[in-house]
Amino acid sequence: MMLSGSDILVKTLIEQGCDTVFGYPGGQILNVYDSLYTHQDKINHVLTAHEQGAAHAADGYARTTGKVGVVISTSGPGATNLVTGIATAYLDSIPLVAICGNVPTTQIGSDSFQEIDITGVTLPITKHNYFVSSVEQLADTIRDAFRLAKSGRPGPVLIDVPKDIQIARCEYFPEEPATMDAPCAAKDIRIEEAAEYINSAERPYVYFGGGLISAAAQDELLDLAERIDAPLGCSLMGLSAIPTAHPRFLGMQGMHGHYASSMAMHNADLIIALGVRFNDRVTGNRARFATKAKIIHIDTDGSELGKTVNATCRLRGDVKLTLQKLLPMLKENAKPQWMEMIAAFRKEENEYLDDRKGLTPRSAVLAVNRYLGENTAVCTDVGQHQMWSAQNLVFRTPRRFVSSGGLGTMGFGLGAAIGAAYGTGERSVLITGDGSFGMCLNELATAVSYNIPIVVVIMNNGVLGMVRQWQTLFYDKHYSNSILDRKTDFPALARAFGADGEAVSTPDELDKALERAFSANGPYVIDCRIDKDEFVLPMLPPGGSMDDIIVKLEVE
Amino acid sequence: MNRYTVAVLVRNEFGVLNRVTSMFRRRQFNISALTASETESGEYSRITFSFDGEEENKQQLINQLYKLPDVCSIKELTRDNSVSCELMMIKMKNDARDRADIHAAAEAFGAETIDYSRDSFVLRLIGDSAKMDDFIMLMSDFTILEICRTGTASIERGSATLRQAMTL
Numbered sequence: 001m002m003l004s005g006s007d008i009l010v011k012t013l014i015e016q017g018c019d020t021v022f023g024y025p026g027g028q029i030l031n032v033y034d035s036l037y038t039h040q041d042k043i044n045h046v047l048t049a050h051e052q053g054a055a056h057a058a059d060g061y062a063r064t065t066g067k068v069g070v071v072i073s074t075s076g077p078g079a080t081n082l083v084t085g086i087a088t089a090y091l092d093s094i095p096l097v098a099i100c101g102n103v104p105t106t107q108i109g110s111d112s113f114q115e116i117d118i119t120g121v122t123l124p125i126t127k128h129n130y131f132v133s134s135v136e137q138l139a140d141t142i143r144d145a146f147r148l149a150k151s152g153r154p155g156p157v158l159i160d161v162p163k164d165i166q167i168a169r170c171e172y173f174p175e176e177p178a179t180m181d182a183p184c185a186a187k188d189i190r191i192e193e194a195a196e197y198i199n200s201a202e203r204p205y206v207y208f209g210g211g212l213i214s215a216a217a218q219d220e221l222l223d224l225a226e227r228i229d230a231p232l233g234c235s236l237m238g239l240s241a242i243p244t245a246h247p248r249f250l251g252m253q254g255m256h257g258h259y260a261s262s263m264a265m266h267n268a269d270l271i272i273a274l275g276v277r278f279n280d281r282v283t284g285n286r287a288r289f290a291t292k293a294k295i296i297h298i299d300t301d302g303s304e305l306g307k308t309v310n311a312t313c314r315l316r317g318d319v320k321l322t323l324q325k326l327l328p329m330l331k332e333n334a335k336p337q338w339m340e341m342i343a344a345f346r347k348e349e350n351e352y353l354d355d356r357k358g359l360t361p362r363s364a365v366l367a368v369n370r371y372l373g374e375n376t377a378v379c380t381d382v383g384q385h386q387m388w389s390a391q392n393l394v395f396r397t398p399r400r401f402v403s404s405g406g407l408g409t410m411g412f413g414l415g416a417a418i419g420a421a422y423g424t425g426e427r428s429v430l431i432t433g434d435g436s437f438g439m440c441l442n443e444l445a446t447a448v449s450y451n452i453p454i455v456v457v458i459m460n461n462g463v464l465g466m467v468r469q470w471q472t473l474f475y476d477k478h479y480s481n482s483i484l485d486r487k488t489d490f491p492a493l494a495r496a497f498g499a500d501g502e503a504v505s506t507p508d509e510l511d512k513a514l515e516r517a518f519s520a521n522g523p524y525v526i527d528c529r530i531d532k533d534e535f536v537l538p539m540l541p542p543g544g545s546m547d548d549i550i551v552k553l554e555v556e
Numbered sequence: 557m558n559r560y561t562v563a564v565l566v567r568n569e570f571g572v573l574n575r576v577t578s579m580f581r582r583r584q585f586n587i588s589a590l591t592a593s594e595t596e597s598g599e600y601s602r603i604t605f606s607f608d609g610e611e612e613n614k615q616q617l618i619n620q621l622y623k624l625p626d627v628c629s630i631k632e633l634t635r636d637n638s639v640s641c642e643l644m645m646i647k648m649k650n651d652a653r654d655r656a657d658i659h660a661a662a663e664a665f666g667a668e669t670i671d672y673s674r675d676s677f678v679l680r681l682i683g684d685s686a687k688m689d690d691f692i693m694l695m696s697d698f699t700i701l702e703i704c705r706t707g708t709a710s711i712e713r714g715s716a717t718l719r720q721a722m723t724l
Contacts, residue, residue: 123575124582128625131570148625303619306612 005135006031006166009099010039012142017177018070020061020422022046022054026074027114029101031166036072046422046450048415049442051078055085056415056440059094063402063416064377064423066214068095068149075102076114079160080121084409087125089156091406092237093210095149096156097142098122104164105133119160127155135168139175147178153301154214183215185325186298186317194296194313195329197270201294203338204230205268207253210237210405211275211299212319213398218242220323221274227327229335231342233261235276236390240401244394250342254282255540256387259352259551260345262538265290266546267341273297275319278308279406288545298322352538352551359507361385361459361534365392367510368429368457371518377402377420378429381413381436384465387536389431400424411439417454418446427453427518434460434484441493447523448498455517456501456525458490461532469535473550474542494525501525559588560607560614561640561710564621565629565718568594568601572626576603579624585609585617589642589685589707600628602718604710606685629722633710640710644681644688649699650674661694676701684708 003011009032013021023045025033036045048054051073058069069089073082079100089096103112119129128148130141138161145157185191198204206225212218212234218241225232225248233253234241242249251258253265265271271293276282278297283289286309297304297311298319305314315322354362365388372378378393379402380386386403395401402420404412414437417430437458447454459465467482494501499522504510510528517524539550566572573592580587590605607617614632621627633640648658650673662669662679665687671678681691685708692703712718 119571120574123578127623133570301619301623303616303623305619307616 001172002169003172004031004035004167004169005138005161006035008135008138008170008172009142009161009166010035010043011172011174012139013070014039014042015174015177016068016143016146018043018068020044020046021070021072022048022057022061022419023072024048024051024054024074024078026078026101028075028103028163029072029078031163032072032099032101032161045072046418046446048418048446050440051081052085052411053415053418053440053443053446055082055096055098056088056412057419057422058096059085059089060377060379060402060416060419061423062089062094062096062419064399064420066399068097068146069419070097070099072099073101074114075100075118076116079116079118083121083125084411085415086122086156086158088404088407088409088412090125090127092404093154093214094156095154097145097149098156098158100158100160101166102160102162105162106164108162118158122158125156126158129158129160131160132162132165135165135170138165139172143175143178147180151181152183153211183300183318183321185321186315188325190313190315191322191326192329194315195326197294197296197313198228198272199331199333201228201270202335203268203341204228204270204272205265205293206230206232206272206274207234207265207276208232208238208241208274209235209276212238213241213275215275215300215319217274217320217323218398220320220327222246223327224272224323224330227330227332229333229339230272231264233257233265235279235282236403236405238276239390239403240395241398243396250346252390255284256391256536256538258391259349259538259549260342262540262546262549263345263348264342265293268293271295273311274323275299277304280308283309284540285543285545288547354537359505359510359528359530361388361530362392363507364457364459364510364528364530365389365431367507367514368431369394371514372429373426375424375426376400376429377417377424378431379403379413379417379420380430381432382408382410383433383436384469384534384536385431385433385436385459388459410436413437414440414443414447414454414456417456418443418452421452421454427455429455429457431457431459433465434458434462434486434488435464437490438484438486438488444494444497444499444523444525451522453520454523455514456523458525458527459530460490460527461530461534462486463532465532465534466536468532472533490525490527494523499523499525501527503527503529505529557608557610560609561633561638561708562605562607562614562618563631563633563710563718564603564627565595565600565722566603567626567628568599569626572601573603575624575626576621579620583620585613589705591707591709597719600719604633604708606708629718631712631718631721633712638710638712640684640708641682642685642688642708643706644691645670645678645704646681646692646695646700647676647678647702648695649701650676651699654698658695658698661691665691667691
């Protein structure tokens with residue numbers, strides 16, 4: 001049938017299985033919004049307060065569902081407002097399709113009103129991007145964008161659609177949703193090699209990240225750990241892949257990782273790394289990182305193999321399929337001595353546990369845990385609260401920890417929590433800080449408008465806590481521009497937005513507030529007062545190794 | 557540090573050279589020469605570049621190239637498996653005192669004079685990069701006014717082609 005470009009765009013989105021999009025209208029995308037209006041029975045559009053919030057919402061939706069998140073904006077500032085959101089998705093390998101309007105092709109390159117070269121701007125932060133120069137290409141371009149966003153290592157793709165392309169008409173033929181490029185296992189010879197290393201290892205440590213979640217290889221992971229009697233640890237991006245309470249799980253590793261997990265990795269003679277990229281926050285000083293260990297690195301993206309650490313055995317391939325081929329080659333092998341060492345690390349970790357009375361960051365997160373349903377997504381912003389959450393939250397379902405790991409985007413959380421609520425179909429939780437929340441709290445308006453239940457817990461210490469922590473430790477307590485001490489009354493602010501909230505300063509008050517928050521119909525903001533000199537521990541100092549780990553702090 | 561030559565077949569799309577070079581810049585790969593042109597098929601362009609670095613960096617560069625959707629085929633070209641050539645034009649000051657020496661060198665290198673005026677002349681030299689470097693070294697005893705080099709073009713020996721190697 002003959003359709004306008006904008007109708008084709010919306011129909012192709014629907015055809016690709018997209019039923020929820022996030023965005024913000026404007027001059028050069030008006031036609032698409034007109035088509036969204038006429039197709040509103042099939043596709044739901046969520047209007048945010050700012051395009052950045054829409055991008056983070058699409059990201060949160062993608063993280064919790066595994067589907068491609070879609071965000072729509074107008075040209076110029078609308079498009080540039082997406083940039084932080086797209087970069088966030090890029091660094092965490094989240095499948096996202098961003099669609100921007102642009103000025104008509106006849107005006108491109110003339111610096112028209114609200115014209116920006118958004119394909120140029122987003123070149124280094126997308127897997128790929130497209131400038132659609134004829135309406136005949138439009139449907140296939142969108143299909144290709146969906147395929148690309150979810151294939152291999154997922155990531156964001158941007159499509160720039162000039163206004164005259166939205167108006168022009170051509171034939172539209174519906175198609176089936178784009179299928180992913182077929183994943184394949186690593187080369188047999190590499191798998192055999194890996195099996196040999198694993199069969200001769202005495203102290204193996206299985207280490208997984210976000211790549212394990214996108215490959216949905218949880219079963220294979222647990223099977224691997226059982227067979228070879230190995231402990232499990234993960235990067236920030238790997239959290240929630242397996243239940244936190246799994247007896248083999250030692251938790252997140254890295255700069256602020258669990259002591260036992262980091263120690264196990266440090267003392268392992270073999271690290272089996274699945275869908276991770278050995279970021280600097282994970283390795284610390286690379287020259288002194290896990291010096292006793294050989295590394296087997298499995299990743300679907302070959303460019304990650306050997307990029308930062310010198311892996312002994314490098315397997316480029318889908319994590320799930322590769323593990324499926326690897327598992328039958330492994331000898332079942334109990335390692336009581338290694339397990340004893342792990343138990344000792346755990347015991348040591350427990351001695352360092354922060355079990356102070358009163359409202360502490362840890363006690364606050366543990367309180368949140370008591371209210372989480374099996375399916376509840378918990379989002380975070382970036383900073384100390386993010387690490388406290390990563391350390392102490394308890395998950396039972398994959399894809400329920402939503403956090404900006406790679407880019408570390410403050411202001412990510414509220415938008416992501418909106419997307420997560422749509423993705424899971426239920427109440428979501430945002431743990432944030434007063435600094436992060438201050439960046440994008442405008443999205444409270446969105447949550448109120450759409451009556452989205454979000455429990456917002458602000459760890460309010462009046463300072464930029466993580467910056468302060470570094471200033472305390474490494475900058476002679478020069479608290480340069482890290483003291484906020486703002487007069488913002490968050491509960492009153494929440495009420496001004498049409499939400500509700502309260503401030504708490506004791507565990508008892510927090511508990512009661514959480515009870516109200518988890519039964520509220522819309523967003524509920526809990527201003528949780530904590531001390532400004534709380535630290536995230538343990539901590540590997542930047543450039544340090546496990547020998548330099550700080551587990552307890554003596555600060556006067 | 558080694559020098560590697562890599563040939564890449566890319567889709568002949570608008571802005572594709574920008575995508576490739578943007579990746580080089582972003583990841584700070586040290587590219588010493590680059591040529592790009594259409595090929596036997598209008599569908600594809602060929603980018604040949606020389607890269608200075610270690611084996612590991614080269615592998616990383618190739619892995620990053622594979623991730624660009626417009627890249628169709630990549631081949632590392634070595635002295636053994638390929639023939640390479642570069643074109644250089646060098647403008648020399650025309651000086652009665654040096655003229656004979658310059659022309660003797662030009663003749664030895666097989667460089668042709670393609671422009672001649674009272675004050676200057678232009679020599680054209682075709683060959684591998686090392687030959688160019690040697691010739692420039694020789695000419696630096698005289699007065700070089702301008703140098704223009706195309707960068708290396710390389711092609712595999714035998715009947716193998718980049719298009720045959722298309723796996724993507």
